Amino acid sequence: MGRASRQPKARNDFGGPQPGVYPIDTGSCELVRDHLTDGWILNVNGVQSSHINLSDPTQLDFEYMQWMAALIADRWPASSRLRVLHLGAGACSMARHLAANYPQARQVAVDIDDTLARLVREWFDLPRAPLLRLRVGDAREVTESLTDNSRDLIIRDVFSAAVTPPALTTAEFTAQVRRVLAPGGVYMVNCGDTRDLSLARSEAATMGTLFEHLAIIADPAMLKGRRYGNIVIAAADTPLGESPAVARTLLGGGVPAHIWLDPKVRSFATGGRVLHDQTG
Numbered sequence: 001m002g003r004a005s006r007q008p009k010a011r012n013d014f015g016g017p018q019p020g021v022y023p024i025d026t027g028s029c030e031l032v033r034d035h036l037t038d039g040w041i042l043n044v045n046g047v048q049s050s051h052i053n054l055s056d057p058t059q060l061d062f063e064y065m066q067w068m069a070a071l072i073a074d075r076w077p078a079s080s081r082l083r084v085l086h087l088g089a090g091a092c093s094m095a096r097h098l099a100a101n102y103p104q105a106r107q108v109a110v111d112i113d114d115t116l117a118r119l120v121r122e123w124f125d126l127p128r129a130p131l132l133r134l135r136v137g138d139a140r141e142v143t144e145s146l147t148d149n150s151r152d153l154i155i156r157d158v159f160s161a162a163v164t165p166p167a168l169t170t171a172e173f174t175a176q177v178r179r180v181l182a183p184g185g186v187y188m189v190n191c192g193d194t195r196d197l198s199l200a201r202s203e204a205a206t207m208g209t210l211f212e213h214l215a216i217i218a219d220p221a222m223l224k225g226r227r228y229g230n231i232v233i234a235a236a237d238t239p240l241g242e243s244p245a246v247a248r249t250l251l252g253g254g255v256p257a258h259i260w261l262d263p264k265v266r267s268f269a270t271g272g273r274v275l276h277d278q279t280g
Contacts (some may be wrong), residue, residue, distance in 0.1 A: 050091030088158035201272030211235035
């Protein structure tokens with residue numbers, strides 16, 4: 001009789017994560033130990049998805065998340081009762097960060113993968129409902145189901161492999177986001193783009209048709225089209241990122257970043273194609 005194959009367990013004897021590859025509904029995920037911190041890296045289908053520091057929920061290892069956090073901290077004091085929707089949960093790195101910095105926040109994190117959501121709950125010390133609810137579903141369908149003016153902050157960080165699903169980039173979807181956001185709310189997206197920046201231009205052009213104010217944050221090399229990487233695009237019905245403190249915080253990070261305010265973003269978006277749902 002042959003030896004049975006052994007699969008890694010979701011939890012070890014101490015209740016924490018174990019390194020290994022785990023089957024999930026959309027493929028597989030891998031947990032890798034980060035020996036520089038009390039942390040873990042989550043890869044989903046071979047693509048780095050999240051970093052979690054178990055000892056410090058405020059730590060954000062990914063630069064684009066640090067940029068988002070700087071803009072959020074400039075806009076809302078820690079006492080705010082933020083209502084946050086995360087489209088794309090991963091390991092809930094940003095949700096843990098916001099829960100630590102905004103103890104009165106109420107957050108919902110949406111992921112299409114039920115097994116991954118369950119494993120993340122088991123592995124990591126996530127806040128419980130009502131502070132943080134994990135909702136399994138399609139990001140667009142969930143957004144369309146929400147009531148008007150019901151969120152202060154919506155963060156889109158959804159990828160299939162290394163690409164955001166097109167249905168989450170269109171003017172029709174963005175109109176749903178605008179409907180769900182309360183006055184003064186902010187919509188932030190993590191846009192992964194190539195050196196030609198065509199997607200970022202189109203996303204900025206699309207968001208600019210629905211929102212009065214835009215901002216872009218990225219490192220200078222990315223903004224100059226010298227490499228592939230992440231660009232944060234933010235939109236709101238009131239001005240964004242105008243405080244000098246934001247610019248100083250971004251320049252002082254591990255990867256210095258620049259912020260472009262609305263006029264420069266709209267100039268950048270000139271020639272960008274407004275994205276629409278496919279019809280016919």
